[in-house]
Amino acid sequence: xxxxxxxxxxxxxxxxxxxxxxTTWSSGVPAAASAVLPVSGxxxxxxxGTPAVRHLLSIADLxxxxxxxxxxxxxxxxxxAERPIPKVPALRGRTVATVFMxxxxxxxxxxxxxxxxxxxxxxxxxxxxxxxxxGESLRDTVETIDAMGIDAMVIRHHASGAPxxxxxxxxxxxxxxxxxxxxxxxxxxxxxxxxxxxLTARRDGEVPADLKGLRIxxxxxxxxxxxxxxxxxxxxxxxxxxxxxxxxxxxxxSLEGWPxxxxxxxxSTLGEIDVIYLLRIQSERLGEVxxxxxxxxxxxxxxxxxxxxxxxxxxxxxxxxxxxxxxEISPEVADMPASLVTRQVRNGVVVRMAVLFHLLxxxxx
Amino acid sequence: xxxxxxxxxxGEIVVRGGTxxxxxxxxxxxxxxRDGRIVAVEEVIDAPRGATVLDAxxxxxxxxxxxxxxxxxxxxxxxxxxxxxxxxxxALGGYTAVVAMPNTEPAVDSAAVARDVLALGEAALAExxxxxxxTVGRRGERLVPMAxxxxxxxxxxxxxGRGVQHAGLMRRALEYxxxxxxxxxxxxxxxxxxxxxxxxEGAWSSRLGIAGQPALAEEAMLARDLALVRLTGAPMHFLHxxxxxxxxxxxxxxxxxxxxxxxxxxxxxxxxxxAVAGFDPVYKVNPPLRTALDVAxxxxxxxxxxxxxxxxxxxxxxxxRKEDPFDEAPAGMLGLETALSVAYSVLCxxxxxxxxxxxxxxxxxxxxAPVSMQDLFGxxxxxxxxxxxxxxxxxxxxxxxxGQGGPLRSGAAANLTVFDPSLEWVVDPSRQASRSRxxxxxxxxxxxxxxxxxxxxxxxxxxxxxxx
Numbered sequence: 001x002x003x004x005x006x007x008x009x010x011x012x013x014x015x016x017x018x019x020x021x022x023t024t025w026s027s028g029v030p031a032a033a034s035a036v037l038p039v040s041g042x043x044x045x046x047x048x049g050t051p052a053v054r055h056l057l058s059i060a061d062l063x064x065x066x067x068x069x070x071x072x073x074x075x076x077x078x079x080x081a082e083r084p085i086p087k088v089p090a091l092r093g094r095t096v097a098t099v100f101m102x103x104x105x106x107x108x109x110x111x112x113x114x115x116x117x118x119x120x121x122x123x124x125x126x127x128x129x130x131x132x133x134x135g136e137s138l139r140d141t142v143e144t145i146d147a148m149g150i151d152a153m154v155i156r157h158h159a160s161g162a163p164x165x166x167x168x169x170x171x172x173x174x175x176x177x178x179x180x181x182x183x184x185x186x187x188x189x190x191x192x193x194x195x196x197x198x199l200t201a202r203r204d205g206e207v208p209a210d211l212k213g214l215r216i217x218x219x220x221x222x223x224x225x226x227x228x229x230x231x232x233x234x235x236x237x238x239x240x241x242x243x244x245x246x247x248x249x250x251x252x253x254s255l256e257g258w259p260x261x262x263x264x265x266x267x268s269t270l271g272e273i274d275v276i277y278l279l280r281i282q283s284e285r286l287g288e289v290x291x292x293x294x295x296x297x298x299x300x301x302x303x304x305x306x307x308x309x310x311x312x313x314x315x316x317x318x319x320x321x322x323x324x325x326x327x328e329i330s331p332e333v334a335d336m337p338a339s340l341v342t343r344q345v346r347n348g349v350v351v352r353m354a355v356l357f358h359l360l361x362x363x364x365x
Numbered sequence: 366x367x368x369x370x371x372x373x374x375x376g377e378i379v380v381r382g383g384t385x386x387x388x389x390x391x392x393x394x395x396x397x398x399r400d401g402r403i404v405a406v407e408e409v410i411d412a413p414r415g416a417t418v419l420d421a422x423x424x425x426x427x428x429x430x431x432x433x434x435x436x437x438x439x440x441x442x443x444x445x446x447x448x449x450x451x452x453x454x455x456a457l458g459g460y461t462a463v464v465a466m467p468n469t470e471p472a473v474d475s476a477a478v479a480r481d482v483l484a485l486g487e488a489a490l491a492e493x494x495x496x497x498x499x500t501v502g503r504r505g506e507r508l509v510p511m512a513x514x515x516x517x518x519x520x521x522x523x524x525x526g527r528g529v530q531h532a533g534l535m536r537r538a539l540e541y542x543x544x545x546x547x548x549x550x551x552x553x554x555x556x557x558x559x560x561x562x563x564x565x566e567g568a569w570s571s572r573l574g575i576a577g578q579p580a581l582a583e584e585a586m587l588a589r590d591l592a593l594v595r596l597t598g599a600p601m602h603f604l605h606x607x608x609x610x611x612x613x614x615x616x617x618x619x620x621x622x623x624x625x626x627x628x629x630x631x632x633x634x635x636x637x638x639x640a641v642a643g644f645d646p647v648y649k650v651n652p653p654l655r656t657a658l659d660v661a662x663x664x665x666x667x668x669x670x671x672x673x674x675x676x677x678x679x680x681x682x683x684x685x686r687k688e689d690p691f692d693e694a695p696a697g698m699l700g701l702e703t704a705l706s707v708a709y710s711v712l713c714x715x716x717x718x719x720x721x722x723x724x725x726x727x728x729x730x731x732x733x734a735p736v737s738m739q740d741l742f743g744x745x746x747x748x749x750x751x752x753x754x755x756x757x758x759x760x761x762x763x764x765x766x767x768g769q770g771g772p773l774r775s776g777a778a779a780n781l782t783v784f785d786p787s788l789e790w791v792v793d794p795s796r797q798a799s800r801s802r803x804x805x806x807x808x809x810x811x812x813x814x815x816x817x818x819x820x821x822x823x824x825x826x827x828x829x830x831x832x833x
Binding site: 137138139157159160161162164165179180181182183223224226229252253254255256257258288 | 576577688693
């Protein structure tokens with residue numbers, strides 16, 4: 001397993017993937033379904049796919065068709081959001097529980113707002129108020145909540161794979177609201193929707209079929225980023241090219257099977273990309289000696305004014321938040337018109353309405 | 366402390382109709398057992414009146430299996446396993462001797478604890494040998510009283526569960542152990558390189574977003590220890606080697622004439638890191654499941670004889686602990702009841718015979734000649750018996766019957782395994798004798814099963830059922 005090169009672009013496209021690589025790039029499927037190995041690199045891409053019916057654990061559960069269906073539903077809910085009373089009865093009588101074992105107020109509020117706008121009842125369970133601090137196991141916690149009679153469980157957990165494990169224990173639909181360093185599928189969906197919206201505005205209202213032709217750079221701590229893992233799947237499923245930009249210490253140990261290219265050199269990438277997607281840098285990484293300092297990171301990878309000027313004129317700037325000005329991005333760049341950061345937050349509610357409706361709804365909005 | 370077998374009356378036993386496999390070769394034959402000893406081995410033996418007849422038709426009759434590496438958890442971890450339950454699991458798996466690992470609570474770092482475990486072993490369904498820790502409390506700071514433990518019959522010393530991190534201390538341990546007739550065994554894991562990784566670092570860890578530990582974490586400590594063996598001349602045994610690089614290093618060390626031995630586990634022979642795709646902690650083990658290429662290299666090391674023994678690393682954990690999220694759950698898998706069947710399935714069957722079975726990560730047997738029955742039992746019986754000093758010619762532990770793994774001939778201790786290579790069975794965790802359920806083979810169809818086990822002249826397993 002080789003780490004990607006630092007200054008040269010290391011192509012790791014699907015057809016170059018080694019033949020020891022295995023199965024689909026997904027953990028969202030039960031183990032039994034992902035049993036076969038090895039397979040051709042083709043399978044490592046998100047396929048046309050049939051939309052997942054019960055759970056959303058990984059972008060791979062949706063496939064291209066599922067993602068596009070969420071985009072269409074989001075359009076409909078965006079229209080609802082513009083109404084004087086931005087609420088529909090689509091999920092009246094349904095109960096959605098948010099189970100956050102790791103604090104994230106913004107994601108939890110986004111899901112809860114989405115559920116309420118669909119007229120669902122909402123239950124909130126957070127680690128600080130929960131039995132988890134009293135030593136109750138994850139299984140006991142989710143079985144207890146499930147026993148109260150819920151239709152969906154939105155779960156955020158600090159451990160990769162926890163939502164998938166939960167599907168073995170509960171009857172409710174499980175939605176992954178971010179698990180460890182694995183995936184954050186609704187973030188990726190709202191990012192796709194936000195890019196699509198920006199392209200639509202640029203084309204005078206003509207909605208693009210997908211993201212084909214776009215070149216998107218994801219910059220930062222790829223190794224520890226659930227957002228990056230979901231976005232690689234989502235962007236490439238919609239036809240975009242993805243380049244990962246990070247120092248070798250923040251790149252995954254292996255990119256085998258990832259349909260991306262990778263580089264350590266941000267500056268040489270700037271003029272070739274249509275979207276720059278910045279990831280948050282956590283100061284814990286300094287303790288792990290993955291970075292010399294945050295200043296050094298900013299010097300090498302921060303989106304400064306000078307780097308922003310080197311971007312294509314209509315390039316888009318994105319960040320999943322919370323943004324740390326002066327590390328990933330300079331303050332003046334964060335406020336530039338090209339920045340979609342506030343659109344991302346706004347679209348979060350709309351896209352999560354679409355996800356809840358897709359999994360729980362009757363088909364009638 | 367004399368070893369006493371708790372079964373008062375042991376009648377005569379005839380093992381009939383099997384193929385005898387031992388270090389001297391393979392032949393048809395019946396075996397007559399009386400008073401804990403083999404008293405006759407002939408082509409056909411008429412059963413004396415009142416003798417128990419064990420049907421071995423279509424089966425292999427071999428010296429009992431010897432496990433170099435089992436965590437019996439007692440004292441301190443009785444919720445997961447006890448010496449008794451672990452020895453029952455061992456007997457069902459065909460074992461007549463088990464080396465109990467010292468990472469108990471407290472650790473086996475004093476004569477008092479070693480005596481306690483040996484005493485628990487007296488009533489067990491297999492011979493229980495005890496490994497001692499290398500350092501007090503397995504903390505890697507001070508040496509245990511090695512000579513005093515050796516006098517109790519402790520032959521293997523290891524801080525297993527952890528490697529000895531401090532190179533200088535490891536050097537002194539090897540030097541001090543010289544002349545005591547003991548062997549230091551290493552769990553090779555450089556903790557700084559492993560950096561708290563929960564699975565093999567590679568394509569799967571990267572996709573799944575689980576912190577990985579690189580193959581180098583194992584290989585770096587192995588390289589260091591091989592250099593220390595070269596320096597000190599003390600013998601060393603390497604536990605559960607799992608990477609292609611490790612196998613190659615042992616191959617070279619043996620070519621250079623170093624006094625080293627190596628074991629591999631059934632799970633590193635059968636499963637690769639793709640098994641983790643479903644995030645089920647039952648596949649979490651240390652060293653972690655490696656790539657399919659590593660699995661192939663470990664198999665190659667078994668085929669060409671570089672690997673000396675297959676050892677289980679039987680590591681029971683209570684079910685609720687294995688329901689924790691992957692990076693919080695403890696590492697370890699059950700092994701005693703499935704080891705021989707798993708190894709037979711992946712080393713000895715013809716490739717086209719294998720049904721892949723359920724679940725991810727199983728690496729089916731590829732092309733290439735199967736391992737012979739004699740070589741298989743060598744890896745499970747007489748070769749590990751020699752490493753643990755439990756063989757007939759070795760010093761043997763105090764109280765040992767002194768007859769593990771020896772050839773099947775008149776006068777030998779009656780420790781026998783009767784293995785039916787044609788029997789296919791599906792692993793059902795709820796039917797295992799272990800107190801724990803963390804087998805990675807649940808629901809999997811395996812080829813070959815232990816039918817009878819005779820321990821010290823007593824039929825402890827009859828038709829795959831424990832007799833006590």
